[in-house]
Amino acid sequence: MRIPGEDxxxxxxxxxxxxPNIAEAISFILSREGWKVSIHSSGTTAVQxxxxxxxxxxxxxxxxxxxxxxDILQDLxxxxxxxxxxxxxxxxxxxxxxxxxxQRLGVNRFMTKPFSNTEMLSNLRELVGG
Amino acid sequence: xxQSRLTGSRIRERRLVLGLKQASLAKxxxxxxxxxxxxxxxxxxVGDALLDVIAQELKTDPSVLAEGAEAALLxxxxxxxxxxxxxxxxxxxxxxxxxxxxxWASLVMAQNxxxxxxxxxxxxxxxxxxxxxxxxxxxxxxxxxxxxxRSTAAILSGGGEVDQEWQDRFLRNMRDEGMRLxxxxxxxxxxxxxxxxxxxxxxxxxxxxxxxxDQNDHYFPxxxxxxxxxxxxxxxxxxxxxxGDDALTxxxxxxxxxxxxxxxxxxxxxxxxxxxxxxxxxxxxDPTALAQKFGQALPAVMRRIAFLPTTSQTVSAGxxxxxxxxxxxxxxxxxxxxxxxxxxxxPYWPLFQALSQPERPxxxxxxxxxxxxxxxxxxxxxVQKDAPSFDRPAAFExxxxxxxxxxxxxxxxxxxxxxxxxxxxxxxxxxxxxAARREATILSAGSPL
Numbered sequence: 001m002r003i004p005g006e007d008x009x010x011x012x013x014x015x016x017x018x019x020p021n022i023a024e025a026i027s028f029i030l031s032r033e034g035w036k037v038s039i040h041s042s043g044t045t046a047v048q049x050x051x052x053x054x055x056x057x058x059x060x061x062x063x064x065x066x067x068x069x070x071d072i073l074q075d076l077x078x079x080x081x082x083x084x085x086x087x088x089x090x091x092x093x094x095x096x097x098x099x100x101x102x103q104r105l106g107v108n109r110f111m112t113k114p115f116s117n118t119e120m121l122s123n124l125r126e127l128v129g130g
Numbered sequence: 131x132x133q134s135r136l137t138g139s140r141i142r143e144r145r146l147v148l149g150l151k152q153a154s155l156a157k158x159x160x161x162x163x164x165x166x167x168x169x170x171x172x173x174x175x176v177g178d179a180l181l182d183v184i185a186q187e188l189k190t191d192p193s194v195l196a197e198g199a200e201a202a203l204l205x206x207x208x209x210x211x212x213x214x215x216x217x218x219x220x221x222x223x224x225x226x227x228x229x230x231x232x233x234w235a236s237l238v239m240a241q242n243x244x245x246x247x248x249x250x251x252x253x254x255x256x257x258x259x260x261x262x263x264x265x266x267x268x269x270x271x272x273x274x275x276x277x278x279x280r281s282t283a284a285i286l287s288g289g290g291e292v293d294q295e296w297q298d299r300f301l302r303n304m305r306d307e308g309m310r311l312x313x314x315x316x317x318x319x320x321x322x323x324x325x326x327x328x329x330x331x332x333x334x335x336x337x338x339x340x341x342x343x344d345q346n347d348h349y350f351p352x353x354x355x356x357x358x359x360x361x362x363x364x365x366x367x368x369x370x371x372x373x374g375d376d377a378l379t380x381x382x383x384x385x386x387x388x389x390x391x392x393x394x395x396x397x398x399x400x401x402x403x404x405x406x407x408x409x410x411x412x413x414x415x416d417p418t419a420l421a422q423k424f425g426q427a428l429p430a431v432m433r434r435i436a437f438l439p440t441t442s443q444t445v446s447a448g449x450x451x452x453x454x455x456x457x458x459x460x461x462x463x464x465x466x467x468x469x470x471x472x473x474x475x476x477p478y479w480p481l482f483q484a485l486s487q488p489e490r491p492x493x494x495x496x497x498x499x500x501x502x503x504x505x506x507x508x509x510x511x512x513v514q515k516d517a518p519s520f521d522r523p524a525a526f527e528x529x530x531x532x533x534x535x536x537x538x539x540x541x542x543x544x545x546x547x548x549x550x551x552x553x554x555x556x557x558x559x560x561x562x563x564x565a566a567r568r569e570a571t572i573l574s575a576g577s578p579l
Contacts, residue, residue, distance in 0.1 A: 063270060
Protein backbone atom coordinates (compact mmCIF):
# COMPACT_ATOMS: atom_id res chain seq x y z
CA MET A 1 0.00 0.00 0.00
CA ARG A 2 1.45 3.35 -0.98
CA ILE A 3 1.81 5.97 1.74
CA PRO A 4 1.44 9.53 0.41
CA GLY A 5 4.60 11.54 0.78
CA GLU A 6 6.92 8.59 0.96
CA ASP A 7 8.76 9.81 -2.11
CA UNK A 8 10.19 12.86 -0.38
CA UNK A 9 11.53 11.41 2.79
CA UNK A 10 13.90 13.62 4.69
CA UNK A 11 14.18 13.04 8.43
CA UNK A 12 14.05 9.69 10.15
CA UNK A 13 11.70 9.21 13.11
CA UNK A 14 11.48 6.11 15.28
CA UNK A 15 8.12 5.52 16.98
CA UNK A 16 8.19 3.24 20.03
CA UNK A 17 4.53 2.49 20.68
CA UNK A 18 2.86 -0.83 21.49
CA UNK A 19 -0.70 0.13 20.49
CA PRO A 20 -0.83 -0.91 16.82
CA ASN A 21 -3.63 1.47 15.74
CA ILE A 22 -1.97 4.46 17.37
CA ALA A 23 1.34 3.50 15.79
CA GLU A 24 -0.31 3.13 12.41
CA ALA A 25 -1.99 6.53 12.61
CA ILE A 26 1.25 8.21 13.67
CA SER A 27 3.13 6.42 10.92
CA PHE A 28 0.65 7.58 8.27
CA ILE A 29 0.61 11.20 9.46
CA LEU A 30 4.37 11.47 9.52
CA SER A 31 4.93 9.62 6.26
CA ARG A 32 2.47 11.92 4.54
CA GLU A 33 4.50 14.86 5.77
CA GLY A 34 7.67 13.43 4.29
CA TRP A 35 9.19 11.71 7.33
CA LYS A 36 10.83 8.34 7.11
CA VAL A 37 9.12 6.32 9.85
CA SER A 38 10.12 3.16 11.74
CA ILE A 39 7.86 1.52 14.28
CA HIS A 40 8.96 -0.55 17.26
CA SER A 41 6.57 -2.03 19.82
CA SER A 42 8.71 -3.61 22.54
CA GLY A 43 10.09 -1.76 25.53
CA THR A 44 12.63 -4.49 26.21
CA THR A 45 14.47 -4.02 22.93
CA ALA A 46 13.72 -0.33 22.39
CA VAL A 47 17.22 0.95 23.20
CA GLN A 48 18.73 -1.48 20.73
CA UNK A 49 16.19 -0.34 18.13
CA UNK A 50 17.30 3.26 18.64
CA UNK A 51 20.90 2.27 18.02
CA UNK A 52 19.93 0.22 14.97
CA UNK A 53 17.76 2.89 13.36
CA UNK A 54 19.74 6.00 14.43
CA UNK A 55 16.72 8.27 14.07
CA UNK A 56 16.77 12.07 13.95
CA UNK A 57 14.01 12.13 16.52
CA UNK A 58 12.30 9.59 18.77
CA UNK A 59 8.62 9.32 19.70
CA UNK A 60 8.47 7.31 22.91
CA UNK A 61 5.42 5.90 24.67
CA UNK A 62 5.65 5.48 28.46
CA UNK A 63 3.71 2.28 29.13
CA UNK A 64 5.46 -0.37 27.10
CA UNK A 65 5.78 -4.11 27.55
CA UNK A 66 8.98 -5.13 29.29
CA UNK A 67 10.39 -1.71 30.06
CA UNK A 68 8.88 1.69 30.68
CA UNK A 69 9.51 4.74 28.53
CA UNK A 70 11.13 6.41 31.54
CA ASP A 71 13.69 3.61 31.87
CA ILE A 72 14.37 3.72 28.15
CA LEU A 73 14.88 7.47 28.27
CA GLN A 74 17.24 7.10 31.19
CA ASP A 75 19.30 4.57 29.25
CA LEU A 76 19.40 6.80 26.19
CA UNK A 77 20.59 9.78 28.21
CA UNK A 78 23.38 7.75 29.78
CA UNK A 79 24.86 6.81 26.43
CA UNK A 80 27.07 9.20 24.46
CA UNK A 81 25.54 8.05 21.18
CA UNK A 82 21.98 8.95 22.17
CA UNK A 83 22.45 11.59 24.85
CA UNK A 84 21.40 14.40 22.52
CA UNK A 85 18.70 12.53 20.61
CA UNK A 86 15.52 14.64 20.60
CA UNK A 87 12.74 12.72 22.35
CA UNK A 88 9.02 13.40 22.26
CA UNK A 89 7.31 11.42 25.00
CA UNK A 90 3.69 10.30 24.81
CA UNK A 91 1.80 9.23 27.88
CA UNK A 92 -1.71 8.60 29.09
CA UNK A 93 -0.67 10.10 32.42
CA UNK A 94 -0.33 13.85 32.21
CA UNK A 95 0.07 14.55 35.89
CA UNK A 96 2.58 17.09 37.05
CA UNK A 97 4.72 14.41 38.69
CA UNK A 98 4.92 12.43 35.43
CA UNK A 99 5.87 15.54 33.50
CA UNK A 100 8.51 16.45 36.07
CA UNK A 101 9.95 12.94 36.04
CA UNK A 102 10.23 13.04 32.26
CA GLN A 103 11.92 16.44 32.42
CA ARG A 104 14.36 15.26 35.04
CA LEU A 105 15.29 12.35 32.80
CA GLY A 106 15.93 14.70 29.90
CA VAL A 107 12.86 14.62 27.68
CA ASN A 108 12.59 17.34 25.02
CA ARG A 109 8.82 17.40 24.58
CA PHE A 110 6.02 15.78 26.59
CA MET A 111 2.53 15.19 25.21
CA THR A 112 -0.43 13.53 26.88
CA LYS A 113 -2.76 11.15 25.08
CA PRO A 114 -5.03 11.78 23.31
CA PHE A 115 -2.95 14.28 21.38
CA SER A 116 -3.53 16.54 18.41
CA ASN A 117 -1.87 15.40 15.18
CA THR A 118 -1.05 19.00 14.31
CA GLU A 119 0.55 19.62 17.66
CA MET A 120 2.60 16.46 17.37
CA LEU A 121 3.86 17.46 13.93
CA SER A 122 4.66 20.93 15.15
CA ASN A 123 6.65 19.54 18.08
CA LEU A 124 8.59 17.18 15.86
CA ARG A 125 9.50 19.94 13.39
CA GLU A 126 10.76 22.07 16.24
CA LEU A 127 12.82 19.18 17.61
CA VAL A 128 14.69 18.67 14.34
CA GLY A 129 14.92 22.39 13.68
CA GLY A 130 12.62 22.26 10.66
CA UNK B 131 -18.54 14.99 92.42
CA UNK B 132 -16.70 17.61 90.35
CA GLN B 133 -19.08 20.02 88.75
CA SER B 134 -18.67 22.53 86.00
CA ARG B 135 -20.06 25.98 86.50
CA LEU B 136 -22.90 25.12 84.12
CA THR B 137 -24.48 22.35 86.20
CA GLY B 138 -27.40 24.68 86.92
CA SER B 139 -27.95 25.36 83.24
CA ARG B 140 -28.16 21.64 82.58
CA ILE B 141 -30.67 21.15 85.38
CA ARG B 142 -32.82 23.88 83.84
CA GLU B 143 -32.44 22.41 80.36
CA ARG B 144 -33.41 18.94 81.56
CA ARG B 145 -36.38 20.27 83.56
CA LEU B 146 -37.72 22.12 80.52
CA VAL B 147 -37.28 19.06 78.36
CA LEU B 148 -39.44 17.12 80.79
CA GLY B 149 -41.99 19.96 80.92
CA LEU B 150 -41.68 20.47 84.68
CA LYS B 151 -42.33 23.81 86.32
CA GLN B 152 -39.56 25.24 88.46
CA ALA B 153 -41.80 25.34 91.50
CA SER B 154 -42.88 21.78 91.01
CA LEU B 155 -39.33 20.47 90.82
CA ALA B 156 -38.29 22.62 93.79
CA LYS B 157 -41.08 21.17 95.85
CA UNK B 158 -40.24 17.61 94.83
CA UNK B 159 -36.66 17.93 95.92
CA UNK B 160 -37.43 19.90 99.06
CA UNK B 161 -36.03 23.34 98.31
CA UNK B 162 -37.59 26.68 97.55
CA UNK B 163 -38.32 27.77 93.99
CA UNK B 164 -36.15 30.87 94.56
CA UNK B 165 -33.18 28.71 95.59
CA UNK B 166 -33.67 26.43 92.58
CA UNK B 167 -33.82 29.53 90.41
CA UNK B 168 -30.43 30.63 91.75
CA UNK B 169 -29.04 27.12 91.10
CA UNK B 170 -30.42 27.01 87.57
CA UNK B 171 -28.75 30.34 86.81
CA UNK B 172 -25.46 28.99 88.11
CA UNK B 173 -25.44 31.43 91.03
CA UNK B 174 -25.38 28.74 93.68
CA UNK B 175 -23.37 25.58 93.73
CA VAL B 176 -25.52 22.55 94.22
CA GLY B 177 -24.40 20.04 96.82
CA ASP B 178 -23.78 16.40 95.88
CA ALA B 179 -26.72 15.09 97.95
CA LEU B 180 -29.13 17.61 96.45
CA LEU B 181 -27.77 16.90 92.99
CA ASP B 182 -28.53 13.21 93.47
CA VAL B 183 -32.12 14.00 94.39
CA ILE B 184 -32.59 16.44 91.53
CA ALA B 185 -31.11 13.92 89.08
CA GLN B 186 -33.46 11.25 90.37
CA GLU B 187 -36.40 13.58 89.89
CA LEU B 188 -35.23 14.53 86.44
CA LYS B 189 -34.73 10.84 85.58
CA THR B 190 -31.08 11.18 84.73
CA ASP B 191 -27.67 10.42 86.13
CA PRO B 192 -26.11 13.00 88.46
CA SER B 193 -22.89 12.88 86.44
CA VAL B 194 -24.79 13.95 83.34
CA LEU B 195 -25.96 17.03 85.18
CA ALA B 196 -22.55 17.64 86.73
CA GLU B 197 -20.40 16.98 83.66
CA GLY B 198 -22.93 16.19 80.98
CA ALA B 199 -21.66 15.33 77.60
CA GLU B 200 -19.73 18.54 78.09
CA ALA B 201 -16.22 17.13 77.97
CA ALA B 202 -16.92 15.31 74.74
CA LEU B 203 -18.77 18.30 73.35
CA LEU B 204 -15.99 20.71 74.22
CA UNK B 205 -13.44 18.40 72.63
CA UNK B 206 -15.54 18.14 69.50
CA UNK B 207 -16.04 21.91 69.32
CA UNK B 208 -12.31 22.42 69.62
CA UNK B 209 -11.72 19.85 66.89
CA UNK B 210 -14.32 21.52 64.65
CA UNK B 211 -12.59 24.85 65.18
CA UNK B 212 -9.25 23.38 64.10
CA UNK B 213 -10.85 21.90 60.98
CA UNK B 214 -12.16 25.28 59.79
CA UNK B 215 -10.11 27.97 61.56
CA UNK B 216 -11.25 30.65 59.12
CA UNK B 217 -14.71 30.52 60.67
CA UNK B 218 -13.16 32.25 63.71
CA UNK B 219 -15.38 30.45 66.21
CA UNK B 220 -15.35 31.96 69.72
CA UNK B 221 -13.47 29.07 71.28
CA UNK B 222 -13.31 30.74 74.67
CA UNK B 223 -17.10 30.62 74.82
CA UNK B 224 -17.34 26.90 73.95
CA UNK B 225 -18.34 25.86 77.45
CA UNK B 226 -21.05 28.46 77.59
CA UNK B 227 -22.31 27.41 74.15
CA UNK B 228 -22.29 23.71 74.99
CA UNK B 229 -24.06 24.32 78.27
CA UNK B 230 -26.74 26.67 76.96
CA UNK B 231 -27.36 24.96 73.65
CA UNK B 232 -26.42 21.31 74.07
CA UNK B 233 -28.60 20.32 71.12
CA TRP B 234 -26.88 22.70 68.73
CA ALA B 235 -23.50 21.78 70.14
CA SER B 236 -24.29 18.09 69.60
CA LEU B 237 -25.24 18.90 66.03
CA VAL B 238 -21.86 20.60 65.49
CA MET B 239 -20.17 17.56 67.02
CA ALA B 240 -22.10 15.13 64.80
CA GLN B 241 -21.39 17.17 61.69
CA ASN B 242 -17.72 17.37 62.57
CA UNK B 243 -17.63 13.60 62.97
CA UNK B 244 -19.43 13.18 59.65
CA UNK B 245 -16.92 15.44 57.91
CA UNK B 246 -14.12 13.34 59.37
CA UNK B 247 -15.73 10.12 58.11
CA UNK B 248 -16.31 11.56 54.66
CA UNK B 249 -12.73 12.78 54.46
CA UNK B 250 -11.53 9.28 55.32
CA UNK B 251 -13.80 7.84 52.66
CA UNK B 252 -12.53 10.28 50.05
CA UNK B 253 -8.97 9.41 51.00
CA UNK B 254 -9.66 5.69 50.73
CA UNK B 255 -11.43 6.07 47.37
CA UNK B 256 -8.67 8.29 46.11
CA UNK B 257 -6.12 5.72 47.18
CA UNK B 258 -8.11 3.04 45.44
CA UNK B 259 -8.30 5.07 42.24
CA UNK B 260 -4.57 5.59 42.36
CA UNK B 261 -3.48 2.08 43.20
CA UNK B 262 -6.17 -0.27 41.96
CA UNK B 263 -4.47 -2.14 39.10
CA UNK B 264 -7.80 -3.06 37.50
CA UNK B 265 -8.87 0.54 37.39
CA UNK B 266 -5.50 1.68 36.06
CA UNK B 267 -5.64 -0.96 33.33
CA UNK B 268 -9.19 0.06 32.36
CA UNK B 269 -8.27 3.74 32.21
CA UNK B 270 -5.29 2.93 30.06
CA UNK B 271 -7.58 1.02 27.69
CA UNK B 272 -9.90 4.01 27.43
CA UNK B 273 -7.14 6.51 26.77
CA UNK B 274 -5.43 4.27 24.22
CA UNK B 275 -8.67 3.77 22.30
CA UNK B 276 -9.51 7.48 22.39
CA UNK B 277 -6.02 8.36 21.19
CA UNK B 278 -6.23 5.98 18.24
CA UNK B 279 -9.72 7.22 17.31
CA ARG B 280 -8.81 10.88 17.59
CA SER B 281 -5.67 10.60 15.48
CA THR B 282 -7.35 8.45 12.86
CA ALA B 283 -10.45 10.66 12.68
CA ALA B 284 -8.23 13.70 12.22
CA ILE B 285 -6.50 12.00 9.31
CA LEU B 286 -9.80 11.15 7.62
CA SER B 287 -11.39 14.53 8.18
CA GLY B 288 -8.26 16.61 7.75
CA GLY B 289 -8.59 17.20 4.04
CA GLY B 290 -5.25 15.70 3.07
CA GLU B 291 -4.79 12.94 0.54
CA VAL B 292 -5.93 9.53 1.81
CA ASP B 293 -6.39 6.87 -0.86
CA GLN B 294 -9.30 4.44 -0.72
CA GLU B 295 -7.28 1.53 0.61
CA TRP B 296 -6.05 3.57 3.58
CA GLN B 297 -9.51 5.02 4.15
CA ASP B 298 -10.95 1.50 4.44
CA ARG B 299 -8.17 0.47 6.76
CA PHE B 300 -8.61 3.47 9.03
CA LEU B 301 -12.36 2.99 9.15
CA ARG B 302 -11.83 -0.59 10.29
CA ASN B 303 -9.38 0.59 12.92
CA MET B 304 -11.86 3.20 14.15
CA ARG B 305 -14.65 0.64 14.34
CA ASP B 306 -12.46 -1.72 16.37
CA GLU B 307 -11.24 1.04 18.65
CA GLY B 308 -14.82 2.30 19.04
CA MET B 309 -15.92 -1.12 20.27
CA ARG B 310 -12.94 -1.28 22.58
CA LEU B 311 -13.70 2.17 23.93
CA UNK B 312 -17.36 1.36 24.43
CA UNK B 313 -16.50 -1.79 26.34
CA UNK B 314 -13.87 -0.18 28.50
CA UNK B 315 -15.90 2.96 29.24
CA UNK B 316 -19.03 1.03 30.17
CA UNK B 317 -17.05 -1.27 32.38
CA UNK B 318 -15.37 1.66 34.06
CA UNK B 319 -18.64 3.40 34.87
CA UNK B 320 -20.19 0.27 36.29
CA UNK B 321 -17.06 -0.56 38.20
CA UNK B 322 -16.96 2.90 39.77
CA UNK B 323 -20.69 2.82 40.51
CA UNK B 324 -20.27 -0.49 42.27
CA UNK B 325 -17.21 0.75 44.12
CA UNK B 326 -18.94 3.90 45.34
CA UNK B 327 -21.61 1.89 47.11
CA UNK B 328 -19.11 -0.23 48.96
CA UNK B 329 -18.17 0.63 52.49
CA UNK B 330 -14.49 1.34 52.01
CA UNK B 331 -13.93 2.93 55.41
CA UNK B 332 -12.47 1.40 57.46
CA UNK B 333 -10.52 -0.80 55.12
CA UNK B 334 -9.75 -3.50 57.68
CA UNK B 335 -6.52 -5.12 58.90
CA UNK B 336 -5.80 -7.07 55.70
CA UNK B 337 -6.14 -3.91 53.64
CA UNK B 338 -3.98 -2.01 56.08
CA UNK B 339 -1.29 -4.68 55.75
CA UNK B 340 -1.57 -4.65 51.95
CA UNK B 341 -1.21 -0.86 51.94
CA UNK B 342 1.80 -1.09 54.26
CA UNK B 343 3.48 -3.66 52.02
CA ASP B 344 2.68 -1.76 48.82
CA GLN B 345 4.04 1.46 50.28
CA ASN B 346 7.29 -0.31 51.09
CA ASP B 347 7.30 -2.28 47.85
CA HIS B 348 7.57 -5.42 50.02
CA TYR B 349 11.19 -4.53 50.70
CA PHE B 350 12.65 -3.55 54.10
CA PRO B 351 16.33 -2.61 53.78
CA UNK B 352 16.80 -2.23 57.54
CA UNK B 353 15.85 -5.89 58.01
CA UNK B 354 18.40 -7.00 55.41
CA UNK B 355 21.17 -5.95 57.77
CA UNK B 356 22.48 -8.94 59.80
CA UNK B 357 22.57 -6.83 62.95
CA UNK B 358 18.78 -6.71 62.83
CA UNK B 359 18.63 -10.50 62.98
CA UNK B 360 20.27 -10.83 66.38
CA UNK B 361 18.21 -12.01 69.30
CA UNK B 362 17.07 -9.02 71.28
CA UNK B 363 17.53 -6.66 68.36
CA UNK B 364 15.11 -8.40 66.01
CA UNK B 365 11.90 -7.49 67.87
CA UNK B 366 13.07 -3.92 68.26
CA UNK B 367 13.89 -3.62 64.55
CA UNK B 368 10.50 -5.03 63.59
CA UNK B 369 8.80 -2.72 66.07
CA UNK B 370 10.53 0.30 64.57
CA UNK B 371 9.47 -0.63 61.05
CA UNK B 372 5.87 -0.99 62.20
CA UNK B 373 5.88 2.16 64.31
CA GLY B 374 7.35 4.17 61.46
CA ASP B 375 4.46 3.46 59.13
CA ASP B 376 1.11 5.23 59.32
CA ALA B 377 -0.76 2.61 57.29
CA LEU B 378 -0.93 0.20 60.22
CA THR B 379 -3.50 1.77 62.50
CA UNK B 380 -5.19 -1.26 64.06
CA UNK B 381 -3.66 -3.71 66.50
CA UNK B 382 -4.70 -6.61 64.26
CA UNK B 383 -2.89 -5.13 61.27
CA UNK B 384 0.23 -4.51 63.36
CA UNK B 385 0.18 -8.14 64.51
CA UNK B 386 -0.17 -9.31 60.91
CA UNK B 387 2.72 -7.04 59.89
CA UNK B 388 4.84 -8.45 62.72
CA UNK B 389 4.24 -12.00 61.49
CA UNK B 390 5.09 -10.96 57.94
CA UNK B 391 8.31 -9.25 59.02
CA UNK B 392 9.42 -12.18 61.19
CA UNK B 393 9.12 -14.42 58.15
CA UNK B 394 10.88 -11.72 56.07
CA UNK B 395 13.86 -11.83 58.41
CA UNK B 396 13.93 -15.63 58.30
CA UNK B 397 14.04 -15.44 54.49
CA UNK B 398 16.74 -12.76 54.61
CA UNK B 399 18.88 -14.88 56.95
CA UNK B 400 18.53 -17.96 54.76
CA UNK B 401 19.07 -16.02 51.52
CA UNK B 402 21.14 -12.87 52.21
CA UNK B 403 20.40 -10.04 49.78
CA UNK B 404 23.72 -9.63 48.02
CA UNK B 405 24.33 -13.34 47.59
CA UNK B 406 20.79 -13.95 46.47
CA UNK B 407 20.83 -11.10 43.95
CA UNK B 408 23.97 -12.48 42.36
CA UNK B 409 22.55 -15.99 42.26
CA UNK B 410 19.25 -14.73 40.89
CA UNK B 411 21.01 -13.31 37.86
CA UNK B 412 23.37 -16.25 37.35
CA UNK B 413 20.56 -18.79 37.67
CA UNK B 414 18.25 -16.87 35.32
CA UNK B 415 15.59 -16.18 37.94
CA ASP B 416 14.86 -19.90 38.13
CA PRO B 417 13.14 -20.57 41.49
CA THR B 418 13.91 -24.29 41.49
CA ALA B 419 17.63 -23.70 40.89
CA LEU B 420 17.68 -21.02 43.59
CA ALA B 421 15.81 -23.30 45.98
CA GLN B 422 18.44 -25.97 45.43
CA LYS B 423 21.34 -23.56 45.85
CA PHE B 424 20.07 -22.11 49.13
CA GLY B 425 18.39 -25.26 50.41
CA GLN B 426 15.10 -23.45 50.85
CA ALA B 427 11.49 -24.21 49.98
CA LEU B 428 10.05 -22.75 46.80
CA PRO B 429 7.60 -20.34 48.50
CA ALA B 430 10.44 -18.65 50.40
CA VAL B 431 12.53 -18.43 47.24
CA MET B 432 9.59 -16.96 45.31
CA ARG B 433 9.08 -14.31 47.98
CA ARG B 434 12.76 -13.43 47.83
CA ILE B 435 12.80 -13.26 44.02
CA ALA B 436 9.81 -10.92 43.98
CA PHE B 437 10.62 -8.75 47.00
CA LEU B 438 14.28 -7.92 46.45
CA PRO B 439 14.79 -4.94 44.13
CA THR B 440 16.43 -5.84 40.88
CA THR B 441 19.20 -4.04 39.10
CA SER B 442 18.04 -5.62 35.88
CA GLN B 443 16.47 -3.25 33.37
CA THR B 444 14.41 -5.98 31.78
CA VAL B 445 13.36 -8.45 34.46
CA SER B 446 11.20 -8.07 37.52
CA ALA B 447 8.76 -10.37 39.23
CA GLY B 448 5.56 -10.39 41.21
CA UNK B 449 4.26 -13.00 43.58
CA UNK B 450 0.84 -13.98 44.83
CA UNK B 451 -0.22 -16.56 47.37
CA UNK B 452 -3.49 -18.09 48.45
CA UNK B 453 -4.76 -20.33 51.20
CA UNK B 454 -6.38 -23.71 50.71
CA UNK B 455 -9.72 -22.05 50.02
CA UNK B 456 -8.22 -19.97 47.24
CA UNK B 457 -8.37 -16.66 49.13
CA UNK B 458 -5.54 -14.42 48.01
CA UNK B 459 -3.12 -13.46 50.76
CA UNK B 460 0.20 -12.10 49.56
CA UNK B 461 0.09 -9.75 46.58
CA UNK B 462 3.26 -8.30 45.10
CA UNK B 463 2.04 -6.90 41.81
CA UNK B 464 3.83 -6.84 38.49
CA UNK B 465 2.84 -4.21 35.90
CA UNK B 466 0.56 -5.70 33.26
CA UNK B 467 -0.60 -8.56 35.50
CA UNK B 468 -3.46 -7.14 37.55
CA UNK B 469 -4.18 -8.85 40.86
CA UNK B 470 -7.70 -8.25 42.17
CA UNK B 471 -7.68 -6.32 45.42
CA UNK B 472 -11.17 -7.47 46.27
CA UNK B 473 -12.92 -10.75 45.57
CA UNK B 474 -11.71 -13.93 43.92
CA UNK B 475 -9.17 -14.24 41.12
CA UNK B 476 -9.24 -16.12 37.81
CA PRO B 477 -9.43 -19.89 38.37
CA TYR B 478 -7.23 -20.45 35.31
CA TRP B 479 -4.21 -18.99 37.07
CA PRO B 480 -1.55 -21.68 37.55
CA LEU B 481 -1.74 -20.78 41.26
CA PHE B 482 -5.05 -22.59 41.50
CA GLN B 483 -3.94 -25.44 39.26
CA ALA B 484 -1.11 -25.97 41.76
CA LEU B 485 -3.56 -25.93 44.66
CA SER B 486 -5.15 -29.11 43.39
CA GLN B 487 -1.81 -30.97 43.15
CA PRO B 488 0.26 -30.26 46.29
CA GLU B 489 4.07 -30.33 46.07
CA ARG B 490 4.02 -30.50 42.29
CA PRO B 491 5.46 -27.40 40.56
CA UNK B 492 3.21 -25.99 37.86
CA UNK B 493 4.45 -23.69 35.13
CA UNK B 494 2.50 -22.00 32.34
CA UNK B 495 2.68 -19.08 29.97
CA UNK B 496 -0.43 -16.94 30.36
CA UNK B 497 -1.92 -13.88 28.72
CA UNK B 498 -4.48 -11.33 29.87
CA UNK B 499 -7.17 -9.89 27.59
CA UNK B 500 -6.86 -6.45 26.01
CA UNK B 501 -3.99 -4.01 26.12
CA UNK B 502 -0.61 -5.02 24.85
CA UNK B 503 -1.32 -8.75 25.26
CA UNK B 504 1.89 -9.38 27.10
CA UNK B 505 2.79 -12.96 27.94
CA UNK B 506 3.80 -13.96 31.45
CA UNK B 507 5.54 -17.01 32.84
CA UNK B 508 3.81 -18.20 35.99
CA UNK B 509 5.48 -20.76 38.26
CA UNK B 510 3.38 -22.13 41.09
CA UNK B 511 3.70 -24.57 43.97
CA UNK B 512 1.32 -25.75 46.67
CA VAL B 513 2.78 -26.74 50.04
CA GLN B 514 1.46 -27.83 53.40
CA LYS B 515 1.63 -25.01 55.94
CA ASP B 516 1.43 -26.98 59.13
CA ALA B 517 3.15 -30.12 60.36
CA PRO B 518 1.58 -33.36 59.07
CA SER B 519 -0.88 -34.81 61.55
CA PHE B 520 -3.27 -37.75 61.75
CA ASP B 521 -5.54 -35.73 63.99
CA ARG B 522 -6.55 -32.80 61.79
CA PRO B 523 -6.90 -31.87 58.14
CA ALA B 524 -3.83 -30.41 56.45
CA ALA B 525 -3.64 -26.66 55.82
CA PHE B 526 -2.31 -25.87 52.37
CA GLU B 527 -1.10 -22.70 50.72
CA UNK B 528 0.02 -22.02 47.18
CA UNK B 529 2.48 -19.50 45.77
CA UNK B 530 2.83 -18.22 42.22
CA UNK B 531 5.81 -16.31 40.87
CA UNK B 532 4.94 -14.04 37.94
CA UNK B 533 7.44 -12.77 35.40
CA UNK B 534 7.12 -11.42 31.90
CA UNK B 535 8.18 -13.92 29.26
CA UNK B 536 11.77 -13.16 28.34
CA UNK B 537 13.59 -14.34 25.24
CA UNK B 538 16.89 -14.41 27.10
CA UNK B 539 15.80 -16.20 30.27
CA UNK B 540 13.21 -18.59 28.93
CA UNK B 541 13.84 -21.57 26.71
CA UNK B 542 12.48 -21.87 23.22
CA UNK B 543 9.64 -24.19 24.20
CA UNK B 544 8.28 -21.60 26.60
CA UNK B 545 8.78 -18.69 24.22
CA UNK B 546 6.76 -20.50 21.56
CA UNK B 547 4.19 -22.02 23.92
CA UNK B 548 0.56 -21.19 23.28
CA UNK B 549 -0.42 -18.97 26.19
CA UNK B 550 -3.25 -19.87 28.51
CA UNK B 551 -5.83 -17.08 28.34
CA UNK B 552 -6.49 -15.81 31.86
CA UNK B 553 -8.12 -12.81 33.46
CA UNK B 554 -7.88 -10.89 36.68
CA UNK B 555 -11.32 -11.49 38.15
CA UNK B 556 -14.65 -12.38 36.52
CA UNK B 557 -16.05 -8.89 37.11
CA UNK B 558 -13.59 -7.20 34.82
CA UNK B 559 -12.86 -10.05 32.42
CA UNK B 560 -14.45 -9.70 28.98
CA UNK B 561 -14.19 -13.38 27.98
CA UNK B 562 -17.71 -14.54 27.37
CA UNK B 563 -16.99 -18.19 26.54
CA UNK B 564 -15.26 -19.04 29.80
CA ALA B 565 -16.29 -22.32 31.47
CA ALA B 566 -14.86 -21.14 34.78
CA ARG B 567 -16.89 -17.93 34.97
CA ARG B 568 -18.48 -17.57 38.41
CA GLU B 569 -20.24 -14.22 37.94
CA ALA B 570 -21.23 -11.94 35.11
CA THR B 571 -18.70 -9.51 33.75
CA ILE B 572 -19.36 -5.80 34.06
CA LEU B 573 -17.93 -5.45 30.57
CA SER B 574 -20.37 -5.70 27.70
CA ALA B 575 -20.68 -8.87 25.64
CA GLY B 576 -18.84 -9.26 22.38
CA SER B 577 -15.89 -7.14 23.35
CA PRO B 578 -12.81 -7.50 21.17
CA LEU B 579 -10.07 -9.45 22.88
